[in-house]
Amino acid sequence: MLKKIALSFLIVVSVGTASVYGGKEWIKGLVPDKAHFIDLKKTTTTDLPYLTTDIPSNRGNILAVVTNTDSMGEGKRTGYEHTELARAYWVFVANGFVVDIASPKGGKPPVVVDGEDMGAYDYAFLNDTAIQEKIDNSIPLTEIDPRDYEAVYFVGGKGTMFDFPDNNEVHRITKALYQNGKVVSAVCHGPAALVNVKLDNGEFLIANKTISGFTNEEELTLIPEAKDIFPFLLEDKLVARGAKFTAGKTYLEQVSQDGKLITGQNPWSVWAMSELVVKELGYQPKTRERTPEEFSVDLLMTYEKSGLESAKTAVQTQPESYQRVLIVMHAILAFMQFEIGKGLDILSLASQLRDLTS
Numbered sequence: 577m578l579k580k581i582a583l584s585f586l587i588v589v590s591v592g593t594a595s596v597y598g599g600k601e602w603i604k605g606l607v608p609d610k611a612h613f614i615d616l617k618k619t620t621t622t623d624l625p626y627l628t629t630d631i632p633s634n635r636g637n638i639l640a641v642v643t644n645t646d647s648m649g650e651g652k653r654t655g656y657e658h659t660e661l662a663r664a665y666w667v668f669v670a671n672g673f674v675v676d677i678a679s680p681k682g683g684k685p686p687v688v689v690d691g692e693d694m695g696a697y698d699y700a701f702l703n704d705t706a707i708q709e710k711i712d713n714s715i716p717l718t719e720i721d722p723r724d725y726e727a728v729y730f731v732g733g734k735g736t737m738f739d740f741p742d743n744n745e746v747h748r749i750t751k752a753l754y755q756n757g758k759v760v761s762a763v764c765h766g767p768a769a770l771v772n773v774k775l776d777n778g779e780f781l782i783a784n785k786t787i788s789g790f791t792n793e794e795e796l797t798l799i800p801e802a803k804d805i806f807p808f809l810l811e812d813k814l815v816a817r818g819a820k821f822t823a824g825k826t827y828l829e830q831v832s833q834d835g836k837l838i839t840g841q842n843p844w845s846v847w848a849m850s851e852l853v854v855k856e857l858g859y860q861p862k863t864r865e866r867t868p869e870e871f872s873v874d875l876l877m878t879y880e881k882s883g884l885e886s887a888k889t890a891v892q893t894q895p896e897s898y899q900r901v902l903i904v905m906h907a908i909l910a911f912m913q914f915e916i917g918k919g920l921d922i923l924s925l926a927s928q929l930r931d932l933t934s
Contacts, residue, residue, distance in 0.1 A: 605934075606900060606904050606926045606927065606930055607900055607901050607904060613691075616694070616695070616696060616699060618703075619696040619697075619699040620700055620703050621700050621704060623696070623700065624696060624697065624700055626666070626670050626862070627666060627669070627670055627697075627700070630862065631669075632672030632862075633672060634672060634673075635671070635672040635673050635726075635857070635859065636673055636674070636725070636726040637675070637724055637726060638673045638674070638675050638676075638727045638729060639676050639678055639720065639724075639725045639729065639749070640664065640668075640676070640678070640728075640729045641677075641678050641717070641728060641730050641731060641740075641769065642655075642661060642677065642678075642679050642685045642711075642714065642731045642733070643656050643679065643685060643731075643733050643735035643738070643739055643740065644679045644680050644681045644686070645734075645735030645736070645737075645739045646686035648734060648805050648806075649805060652805070653688075654686065654734040654735040655685060655686030655688045655735050656685055656686070656688065656731045656732070656733035656735060656736070657688050657732050657764065657843060658688060658690075658694075658701070658702070659690075659694065659698050659843050659846065660732045660764060660766070660843050661701075661711075662698045662700075662701035662702070663697060663698070663846040663847055663850065664729055664731070664763070664846050664849070664850040664853075665707070666700075666701065667847065667850035667851055667853075667854065667864075668850065670864070671854045671861055671862050672859070673854075673857075676715060676725075677710055677714045677715065678716070678717055678720055679714040679715075679716070679717070680717050680739050680740075680743050680745065680746070681716060682713075682715055682716030682717075682719070683712075683713065683714060683716075684711070684713070684714070685711065685714055686735065687711075688733060689702070692901055692902070693843060693869075695867050695868060695869050695899065696867070697867065717745035717749065718745055720745070722749050722752035722753050722758075723756075725758065726758055726759065726857055727753070727758055727759035727760070727761060727853055727857060728749060728758075728759070728760055728761065729762065729850075730746075730761070730763075730766035730767070730768075730769040730770075731763070731766055732764025732765040732766040732790070732842075732843070733764070733765060736765045736766055736768045736769065737768050737810065738807070740766075740768045740769040741768050741769070741771050741772050741807070741813075742772060743769075746769050746773070747772065747773050750769065750770065750773045750781065751773055751774070751775060751781070754781060754836060754837070755775060755776065757836065758836065759837075759838060759853055759856050759857060760836060760837050760838070761838040761849060761850075761853050762840075763789075763839065763840035763841075763842070763843070763846055763849055764789065764840065764841070764842050764843060764845075765789070765790050765810060766839075767782075767788075767789035767810060767839050768789075768810055768813075770782050770787075771808075771810075771813045771814060771817055772817075780817045780818060782814060782817050782818065782837070783817060783818035784818055784820065785819055785820065785834040785837050786819075786822055786832045786833070787814055787819040787820065787837065787839045788821070788822050788823065788824070788830050788831060788839045788840055788841040788845070789810050789814055789821070789839060789840075789841060790810050790811070790842055791810075791823045791826070791841065792809050792811045792812065793826055794826055794827060794842060795809055795810070795811075796809075797909070797913060820834075823841065825876075825877065825880050826909070826913075827844065827906060828842075828873055828876055828877050828880070829841070829842075829844050829848055829870075829873050829877065830842070830845055831848045831849045833852055836856065838852050838856060844869065844870075844873045847867070866897075867899075868897060868899035869899045871894065871898050871899070872898045872899045872900075872902040872903050874890075875891065875898060875925065876922070879921065879922065884924070884925075887921075887925055888924075888925065891925060891928050891929055891932065892932070895929050895932035895933050896933050898929050900930065903922060903925055903926045904922075904926050906922055907919045907920075907922035907923045910922060
């Protein structure tokens with residue numbers, strides 16, 4: 577997703593910041609060198625103790641559902657979001673759950689892998705041959721017995737907007753789990769699975785429920801023609817079904833919980849959402865070191881809530897813990913939304929991080 581942002585606005589940002597900060601070498605130096613990314617791509621599960629030590633005994637099964645839709649129209653490829661599956665999968669597995677992966681049609685689902693979004697856990701997931709084989713042979717929803725699962729997780733990705741909302745098997749599984757006191761969760765575009773689910777009392781499942789999902793602002797910033805591409809805008813549809821839509825800051829973490837319904841706004845909400853699922857299932861989530869992308873989102877949230885000086889102070893504590901690429905991309909997002917001062921502020925944070933870690 578962020579790649580599209582960079583392609584659209586990198587030239588504008590480069591020209592503007594070059595005059596402010598002293599040229600293209602400054603801009604180039606904001607992100608780690610190539611060797612950093614080469615090493616990151618080699619990450620395996622054995623490199624991550626969270627995935628290999630102190631795993632609880634089997635606590636039950638969680639169903640992860642991904643889209644089969646691979647196109648949004650001519651030349652517009654889509655699928656499920658790799659990071660949104662990978663991060664939740666690892667949280668569930670590390671906390672003792674078995675994760676089955678299903679899709680409306682079964683078989684190999686299309687995936688969107690954005691290099692700018694990727695962290696160590698995302699590459700470890702991609703490099704695990706057993707997991708990739710499981711994904712390539714996703715279970716058709718017609719073969720799913722909801723009684724086998726403690727929770728369902730609808731993975732995001734723009735493809736979900738096409739094959740989740742009107743799928744009778746999505747409705748069957750979701751209703752059965754929810755009405756039997758199990759957890760229903762979704763992130764980003766994943767809540768598209770919930771918009772048409774009716775309970776036995778005839779009411780929509782999401783009616784009067786607090787819920788988060790990909791916002792209109794997030795959607796239209798990335799795809800101005802979204803209203804013509806998608807059957808609906810997700811925020812609009814959730815509100816139309818009676819949901820109490822709760823939006824956080826654009827492209828930053830936001831998770832909502834309403835009893836057994838747990839939803840996240842965007843890819844940066846997956847870690848927190850997944851751990852809330854574990855907690856709602858009755859377990860204290862296993863201790864985990866926060867990831868560089870989470871530290872970066874925390875920094876950006878500090879900036880949004882408390883301003884630049886507070887963010888600069890926060891940077892001093894653990895400067896090596898941040899994902900500078902993510903911070904730079906959020907600066908570009910600010911430029912896209914014509915928030916020039918904000919964009920320059922965030923770039924100054926990236927510059928400070930570079931200076932502290934060089």
